Amino acid sequence: MAASTSSSAEGCPFHAAPPAPQSGPTGCPISARAAEFDPFSDGYQQDPPDYVRWAREQEPVFYSPQLGYWVVTRYDAIKAIFRDNLTFSPSIALEKITPTGPEANAVLEQYGYAMNRTLVNEDEPAHMPRRRILMEPFTAEELKHHEPMVRRLAREYVDRFIDNGRADLVDQMLWEVPLTVALHFLGVPEEDMDTLRRYSIAHTVNTWGRPRPEEQVAVAHAVGNFWQYAGKVLEKMRQAPDQPGWMRYGIRKQKEHPEVVTDSYLHSMMMAGIVAAHETTANATANAIKLLLQHPESWREICEDPSLIPNAVEECLRHNGSVAAWRRLVTRDARIEGVDIPAGSRLLIVTSSANHDDRHFADADFFDIRRDNSSDHLTFGYGSHQCMGKNLARMEMQIFLEELTRRLPHMRLTGQRFTYVPNTSFRGPEHLWVEWDAARNPERQRPEILQTQVPVRIGEPSRHAIARPVVVESVARAAGGIVRLRLASPDGKPLPRWTPGAHIDVECGDPERSRQYSLCGDPADTRTLEIAVLHEPQGRGGSAWIHAHVQAGDRLRIRGPRNHFRLDESARKLVLIAGGIGITPISAMARRARGLGLDYTVHYSGRRRADMALLDELAALHGPRLQVYVSEEGRRNDLAALLGAHEPGRQVYACGPLRMLHALEALGAGWPDDALRIEHFASDLPQLDPSREHAFEVELKDSGITVAVPADRTVLAALRAANIDVPSDCEEGLCGSCEVRVLAGKVDHRDKVLTRAEREANDRIMTCCSRACGGKLVLEL
Template identity: 80%
Template sequence: MSDTAIPPHASGCPVAHGPLSSERTPTGCPVSERAAGFDPFEDGYQQDPPEYVRWAREKEPIFFSPKLGYWVITRYDDIKAVFRDNITFSPSNALEKITPTGDEANAVLASYGFALNRTLVNEDEPAHMPRRRVLMDPFTPEALKHHEPMVRELARSYVDRFIDDGKADLVDQMLWEIPLTVALHFLGVPEEDMDTLRKYSIAHTVNTWGRPKPEEQVAVAHAVGNFWQYAGKVLEKMRQDPDAPGWMQYGIRKQKLHPEVVTDSYLHSMMMAGIVAAHETTANATANAMKLLLQHPQVWRELCEDPGLIPNAVEECLRHNGSVAAWRRLVTRDTQVGGVDLPAGSRLLIVTSSANHDEAHFSDADLFDIRRDNASDHLTFGYGSHQCMGKNLARMEMQIFLEEFTRRLPHMRLSQQRFSYVPNTSFRGPEHLWVEWDPAANPERSSPKLRDVQVPVRIGEPSRHAIARPVVVERVTPVAEGIVKLRLVSPDGKPLPRWTAGSHIDVECGTPELSRQYSLCGDPDQAGVLEIAVLHEPEGRGGSAWVHAQVKAGDRLRIRGPRNHFRLDESLPKAIFVAGGIGITPVSAMARRAKALGMDYELHYSGRSRRRMAFLDELAALHGERLHVYARDEGRRCDLPALLAEPVAGAQVYACGPLRMLEALEGCCAAWPEGALRVEHFESTLATLDPAREHAFEVELKDSGLVVIVPPEQTLLSALRAANVDVQSDCEEGLCGSCEVRVLSGRVDHRDVVLTRSEREANNKMMACCSRACEGRLVLEL
């Protein structure tokens, strides 16, 4: 039988390709042979889940697995839609045994009084969010800071044990035990019986997500039962000292205030589940990260040379090869996802590791790129109201581990080995990770103080400041009085990122804190080269002074980008380019592109004098009569009101220059169609926060189920981070657009210079670093 007569996704049918099996879905649709053969307990899935389901992600993104009895979802947008709606897609089966156990094993569990209740991972509303809100504070970045010294000391002491051996199994000798110790400290659990806890943790994973054979189920049940009883005994010890540090003691204290929210049965269940959640996923994630990094030696070397890349490298490792391969949900009402009908009662396996390789969201998704600017969009921590609360504790641990390894064992390499995994659908990490190195080459043998060096940890989502790349200054060329052009190339001869006209890069001017944006002014078609022009501004903020005083050919710089918020619409019939002073940098690239496209265009360039205007000869040769030069000392000024008096059908005006010129242009273009004027800013005072003139406002986070208060002295971005909500940022001045969030309701007081007038009037997005609520309350899609 073939599927040629079945229209793709007709009436919600998921089958759209390939030969069919004899199986049928619960909705009566045929099942493709690939779907019928899907088995997450096979070695192919264990070794590489995203690759194992590539066929589905590309051709049959939602399919029914007869072997599993689950619908399997593989694409980013579909999975995020499931996470976003925790009413239609209940998490109640997240900890359900994926392989039902037999009567004998169930009797063993009953003999231990095993009664694992709902926890934050798998409970429905209305119980879930009140509990989450009450117990959230210890997981916020500020509250996690005091754990950092302990994690650092553990990492150093464990590396001390094997650093002179030349060989180690990182899992057995470090990566399993430290996260377990940290988890115990965080929860407030005594550290004794670590080996027993490790066995319990594995048993719990196999019991819930694995496929134990009938003869194994009884042994697993005994281990899980012992784990349950142990958790109860420890909880009773904690009740004797409720003021001691630890999240469980925090929960005990909260129980006195909210007994109906934090119940006895909940605390017992969370005692057990918390050990697994806080320990095993972090241990596996770090093992996966080290395996991935050492499989890419060039990336490993870059990380060793620049530890500032570690925070974003952690995010890319979590995206590319995270420790959470999949989650589960239960459909509570008839619905559709991705055009596929899902009846009430359907069980879903949402393969988050596949979503993390979805080309529709992650460009060149299979590429391992530690400078990927949207790496933290990964779904390894989930999303929305059930997103992992411990994500920032895991990030902190992983950063410290990578910093320790890159500093003390940069010459580490993978040993030859076959990687094995505990068979299960959801959590994965190698059981062993053998590495080797030459102890004689240990850097601290010649520099003993190296052992105690530490790089600051970023607790929370990484800033884009953390994804700088090195470039070499090939040439420094004066192009006008007070203006130099820098030609930047890759230090290893490899291609630099491609860019489009209007793009800019951020240059670290001596330190990451002194970072300035400069437009690219070369030829976008010239691969492997980036060019910027920098005007010396003695009264500026320090960036241009540093460039002019310090930068010379052969120097290494660190840049971020390119990024483009000033993009040329290449479908236009006509473009009018207006540049003032150093504003010629992005405009010159746009005019070059317009000429290459055969577009009708004109270029108007103003400056104090010709000797202070960059690229004049080059522009004249390239654009001829389309170039109009206005030098003030020659008595020529650009008459903007006359130039723009009448709207030109289908034309758009692109402008960059002094703030006074840009403000004048807005008035001149008032009669033009909305959006006809596009401007590029490099400075703004709109984002300056004056608490005396601000008011507090309330923000509802629709997807997370939280309400955040933003006080007068705090930005929305800061308030979101304090509430453990991830939002990327870079400039934090309203200039770059990195921190854009979607607005569902409420009026926004826009203070950025990124959004156009029509985008502001649409009121459906805002920049979290600077903009605020006009009054009252905003609802955001976060």
Template identity: 75%
Template sequence: MNQPGSCPVAHGAAAVSSVAPNGCPVSAGAAAFDPFGDGYQQDPPEYLRWAREQEPIFYSPQLGYWVVTRYEAIKAIFRDNLTFSPSIALEKITPTGPEANAVLASYGYAMNRTLVNEDEPAHMPRRRVLMEPFTPEALKHHEPVVRELTRMYIDRFIDSGRADLVDQMLWEVPLTVALHFLGVPEEDMDTLRRYSIAHTVNTWGRPRPEEQVAVAHAVGNFWQLAGQVLDKMRQNPDAPGWMQYGLRQQKLHPEVVTDSYLHSMMMAGIVAAHETTANATANAMKLLLQHPEAWQALCEDPGLIPNAVEECLRHNGSVAAWRRLVTQEAVVEGVRLPAGSKLLIVTSSANHDERHFGDADLFDIRRENASDHLTFGYGAHQCMGKNLARMEMQVFLEAFTRRLPHMRLAEQRFSYVPNTSFRGPEHVWVEWDPAQNPERRDPTLREAQTPLRIGEPSAHAISRPLVVQALQPVAEGIVQLTLTAADGRALPRWAPGAHIDVVCGDTGLSRQYSLCGDPADATQWQIAVLREPHSRGGSAWVHGQLKVGDKLQVRGPRSHFRMDESAAELVFVAGGIGITPISAMARRARQLGLRYTLHYCGRLRASMAYVNELQALHGEHLQLYVSEEGRRLDVAALLATPSAGVQVVACGPERLLQALEQACETWPADTLRVEHFSSTLGTLDPAKERAFEVELKDSGLVIPVRPDQTLLQALRAANVDVQSDCEEGLCGSCEVRVLAGQVDHRDVVLTRTEREANDRMMACCSRACGDRLTLAL
């Protein structure tokens, strides 16, 4: 046990007289912590800023809980669901009195463990059996229902000029969707709404003694109604719906899916699928309308909506905290906790932890790691309904930005139902001028829709508008684009070797182009595009349609192609258009005063970009090899003598890269670093592949991967989020950590040393050498 003087926090004069159960002094901030007060209800992350900075775990005498506030500690707690049991997740945080308990008993209330608060070994078998309807593929058929409900509810108020989004839409639509998903008849909506609120107050709130009896009656009625609806479902178990799916699974696994379990899940499912989504969307609308520049960006580019949803969930999610029970002595943030300690893990605080989210209080809908948020939890107990919620929120935002882009927040004070865990404004009043409704000019906007991606957003969802400031030829068949920010602001800085993805107009194509200007210049980006005779659409669009003044949607920059600035010598090799990333690297090497040579190959001098500029900048460091002039690069001679400390960095046609790889086989590992123009990865041939399985260490799942499936496809089918972009083994965005098992690497991203380390793989293309891999997911 900690002695008072051995606490990791220097309490000093701030300490008060009381002590925590482990003997650690209770600070003034900890003693004053009140999750039911207005400070926590209005803004939990701000209310707990002092704790994240000074006392990341503290004991709250008011609650009798240890409060945990930082990202890594909370993620570690989620990861270890044996030491940190979820069994108290639904326990009443404010115990009810004997009269209210008697009322609940009179209704036969017998709420059982559910997926949220069930320990192993019972939890994971049930989760596996009941998971399939939550996968992105299974959720697709719910999308039309969400779209039609959204359209219908907006129709009701679009011409009024004022609405409470919560009362008039955001509460009822998620409830109806929840009922549709569960397979429940859409009856008694007002009753279910009242019961759902009562259940939240009963579990996470602090009802006054005089309120407890009324709350208990509502919860009892809710329990009985859930049982009655379940009995109706038993009469038609083949009907669509998650509960009917559970009834069918009960026949196959009667020991896993029991009657009492289904009854409890029926009640818990209505609350989980309904209330959290309603609150999350209300929070998101409030947040977006408080940031007009972000709202305008979504109105102009619906492709930003998936990542905006993640940033809203991070910045102001509907789940503020969860609870855990310490089952054996453990250390959290340097504090030793005895078995039996109760934890309030404040995920909303973790989502504002500067140690994980740079400039964490900034609301940035283009934030690249927004989906790292812990609002859905993590690991074995991560929210199964996360992708249903994401899909609903995307549909809502897409409809609002299309049909009411001129909407604004009305003057109001936001209020919340007091509780520790689930939060959302009770009302969100908005106003607009109906005369400006876009569909009055274009009626087709009412029915229009943007395609959805069900699941975690890919890197494709994060783009920024850039303007083509200049288009100029830099060689035969090569045009240079100079791009600036549409809003005139500075652009993110980039490292030599980085690339951007350019969305090619209305073609739907996205193509990657290396940045080739000065990395230190934040006013503009430059790329060079070769006219390809067999273009898949990208270069033909750039050369044939793009004009100065056009606005582009661009993603990035990002890079898996970097030079080692600590190398004793750098040998740069470029072939054709491969000069674009290499030119930026050579510029950087010159600026740093590094030892380097630049070898540039091409068929015709007239078709080689930047020759004069490179000669002026690099002088004797540059060697040109022009085939028409009778000079070709002899790769074998260039790399005849292996030398430690030399790094060879290359980009160009596959034939050149293969020659370099062959020449470097006898050199030290990872001498050669290359970037490929394309991938040789083809469509899987099931006849030549073997099945394997992956164990997900953090999630507790074992997932089979069929011969005709990639690992990425199998993970998505099991409702496991993994980022991806090119899906050709080129970009590296689908990298996952490998804990055990041998990997059959097929990407063109990892170096030889990285492959030999066997601690990571690209999920889109690489496979297992054996029968099983263990991954850190």
């Protein structure tokens, strides 16, 4: 992992100095777990995130001698690799991970097999011009034309087995329907469906699998036939280029841009497109249904409330998606998670592991169809190589789930062992047996349900639509003007786990009026969530509504938890500073620090002791580590004396009134990044003054449109005017809900959410308040 053997003990962040039996290509020791890593094993095939859990937690980057690849397992590192496609080239994404022998190679040669660059494995500068030219059929407006066909097919295939009481959903629906949709989208004839299924599996095994020597020749024949079939279909299409289908669209674009859309490119895309548009969706849907039926309460919820289906699809893609890993080639010396990776190295980036990283997804192993950041998953990749067909896959999965939940809500899994085609990257059960009592089919008593239809959502679900019902278990006075609410799940089921610093959004009588409140209970308690709410008569109405209307037994709707104020548990020393109601997130941090045995102190300021919430509880938990400053008692917190100069390893966290936070920001101005973390409850964001602003443009990479942002309008307002759905809550730069990914352009950050290091990374913008420094931003929308 370090650049040379002699310095490997010092350069490796995960291994101590004593040598291990094996060393990697940079001289760093190979741990026993790394030496055993085998992505073709049953453990990896059954559950890739669990198989590499040890790595995600202890050794997030390691060298696999069996594979000859460096393996990367954490979310932030994998996202950064996707973002930098110059350092981390996609050129090996379709390279055979298991080299074939001379006999199999000769077979491929006799078929003229010449699979080359596609949208998946092409470097810049060639990639983006082709992607832009070929993007239009993937836009939401164009994809809507395919919805009636998907619905018709889903209905017809369910009709075939609904009265049988038992079915293998993979064989009887989930393979053929996505394949038919894929062929229709591409413009390919349907008559060779069974043959194409065999070809598609062979292509997967040939590229990402480990075929035994005796299997390689048979696989090569199938792949060679697949290649020739793709070429023949392409030639037929050239005879009628004005007919529907993405490949014919490419043929028409070739006439306009012959130097960009070449013959070789179209032939390779024909073959790759059949696999990409079909197999991943078939596997993803099978994984989703399996996962939902393994969580009966979630299956019941989407049966009862189909509006939950779009986010359930995202959570299924996150928790158990069809893409386990991708590959990248390191083009120049790089550093990942503190590990030196030399140029020429090959990476296996385990996206399924990233999707289970607790650093990004709170309680990541918990399956939660109301998780509000499920769509942050990396199943579709990220950045310029993000899957172009992602919204077609989402649409299909939504329609399949809608049809099955409406017509077979009583469906259940049968006892079976799930098997997978062994490979590093793509996974879905080969069979999915389900059963039900056909006499209880709802349509037998209520045939009108066949006429119901839920509007499909093309694209990511709106976070405003992902509310979680909770019941108010208790309302108690916590101090003068402060009430403490304890919230529980209506059915007594566990609520999502959360980490100190997290907040929830509470709908205060109206879905359009949601307010953010930090969680202040025990993060280890999965039964309830607790918030403390200060009555602010001059506020925006949320706290006034809670104080006036909320009683024990009431039902509320919440979103989250989300965390933009996360505690660094590796800090050597913690100084936790709170003023007034700012004690709510600080109290949870202090409880966690105490549980971990960290070195910490809590400094809590208020005007009057009677108005300071949680005092008795804090004193009981933290004893002399708690320092209380009460103004009317003549004691104030001298921040300069308390903090002094920066101390290495010390982290300061603060929440409270603006005056206190501004003073802390001034004191910490010269400190290293993230030595001071602040959460704001109020904004000092000035009103937009058009005379001091400039107009700019935002290019929406995925939508293919450009939106003008006038000097008198926020990015958020301009996007909404262009009918682009971006979630938002506070619209004051405080909550982080309007965050959008930035792909290019310099951001003028004005929010109170991002840290200094996050701002310098320049990869996100809070659209409600921040703007462009220059004339243009490129956003991932």
